[in-house]
Amino acid sequence: MEDSPKEHRFPCGDCGSDMRYDAAASMLVCDHCGNTEAVENNPDSNWQITEQDFHKALRDELPESEMETTRVSKCENCGAEVEFEGENHASECPFCASPIVLDTGTNKHIKPKGVLPFSVAEKAARDAMSDWLGRLWFAPNNLKEYARKGRKMQGIYVPYWTYDSQSESDYRGQRGDAYYVNRTVVVNGKTETRRERKIRWRPASGHISRFFDDILILASKSLPKKYTDKLAPWDLSELEAYSPDFLAGFNAEAYSVQLADGFEEAKIIMDHEIRRLVRRDIGGDEQRISRLDTQLSDITYKHVLLPVWLAAYKYNGQTFRFVVNGRTGKVQGERPWSKAKIALAVVAGLIIAGAAVYFIQANQ
Numbered sequence: 001m002e003d004s005p006k007e008h009r010f011p012c013g014d015c016g017s018d019m020r021y022d023a024a025a026s027m028l029v030c031d032h033c034g035n036t037e038a039v040e041n042n043p044d045s046n047w048q049i050t051e052q053d054f055h056k057a058l059r060d061e062l063p064e065s066e067m068e069t070t071r072v073s074k075c076e077n078c079g080a081e082v083e084f085e086g087e088n089h090a091s092e093c094p095f096c097a098s099p100i101v102l103d104t105g106t107n108k109h110i111k112p113k114g115v116l117p118f119s120v121a122e123k124a125a126r127d128a129m130s131d132w133l134g135r136l137w138f139a140p141n142n143l144k145e146y147a148r149k150g151r152k153m154q155g156i157y158v159p160y161w162t163y164d165s166q167s168e169s170d171y172r173g174q175r176g177d178a179y180y181v182n183r184t185v186v187v188n189g190k191t192e193t194r195r196e197r198k199i200r201w202r203p204a205s206g207h208i209s210r211f212f213d214d215i216l217i218l219a220s221k222s223l224p225k226k227y228t229d230k231l232a233p234w235d236l237s238e239l240e241a242y243s244p245d246f247l248a249g250f251n252a253e254a255y256s257v258q259l260a261d262g263f264e265e266a267k268i269i270m271d272h273e274i275r276r277l278v279r280r281d282i283g284g285d286e287q288r289i290s291r292l293d294t295q296l297s298d299i300t301y302k303h304v305l306l307p308v309w310l311a312a313y314k315y316n317g318q319t320f321r322f323v324v325n326g327r328t329g330k331v332q333g334e335r336p337w338s339k340a341k342i343a344l345a346v347v348a349g350l351i352i353a354g355a356a357v358y359f360i361q362a363n364q
Helices: 054-058 122-134 141-148 225-231 259-282 339-363
Strands: 020-022 027-029 067-074 081-084 105-110 154-187 190-218 251-253 286-315 318-325 331-333
Touching: 054 259, 054 286, 122 286, 122 318, 122 331, 154 259, 190 225, 190 259, 190 286, 225 318, 225 331, 259 286
Parallel strands: 154 251
Antiparallel strands: 020 027, 067 081, 067 105, 081 251, 154 190, 154 286, 286 318, 318 331
16 A cells, blocks of 8 residues: 655644745744744654665665655656645746646655755845856846846755765786986987887786765756756755755755666766775876776665755747755856857957958058
8 A cells, every 4th residue: 555645734833824944044934924933853863864774775675764755746848756845836847947737646765864954045046146147248138137037046955865885996907107218319300319208017906995975976867967066065064864844945856866876876986086096006107907896885875855946947949957056055057158149249259350450451
């Protein structure tokens, strides 16, 4: 029998209206009557965000207390599955600005263990985005007008995985030490002596031990990864134990990158770091790695939610998205190019170049 979906409601104790989490006050606030309430901490967390066993999760051996079923709305255009809390519904997808159908199903997933609450208010995020857009010289004018109009940004809790693992690596390779020899060459009939760099190679082998802590992997396919990755760094040391109260007034996206797939991406990051350590261990001026055997153990994970302010803008039939780190105000985004502005710039450049040539010829 399928679990009934949970719907988190945050009624005001004074008037019954829905409350929202206020980033500036770090409290629940009622916009109707002004009442404020403290965030209810998760009593089971004991202020400790625990790591979860990776292999148990893959074998579906997690206890029911670690799972959660929520009602989500799925965008048919970009595939995003968004949980809309209480009365905080929307007719437009926050990820691509397409019409969205509400209440399209339920989603059973691993419950978040930690959350970074918003600390940058919506107005500050919008101002940061407007400043960023203002520096884009060849952006369309109506894009900047969109920013000036002050349309509110969407506050989204974006799903991430974090992975911990102990790695033990044995390697074989070669260490290259540079040396120089003098070589005589003939250039244009003249004899010259040149210094030539050569490498003397010798075998190398060894062992590298490394513990990886909190490798952060985006668990969303709805946002442009190359931009969300640039929102880092995230202050994961400030993670709070997950409480639905932090989601009041915001949307939360369900993860679309599964736990095992996220770990494959984490392994690429680990391998890159291990190879860097191997090269440092080999030493010398150059290094070659011919064999690298890595064993991973004590693999754990966390499902966490990180705060992102999001704006989606449509231009010439395409959707462009801008994201703001909900903790630092750092802005990243896709940008359209104004063909008219580029054409004018090219024409202006040609006019200036032609005028310069005419001036030079006239003076000659």
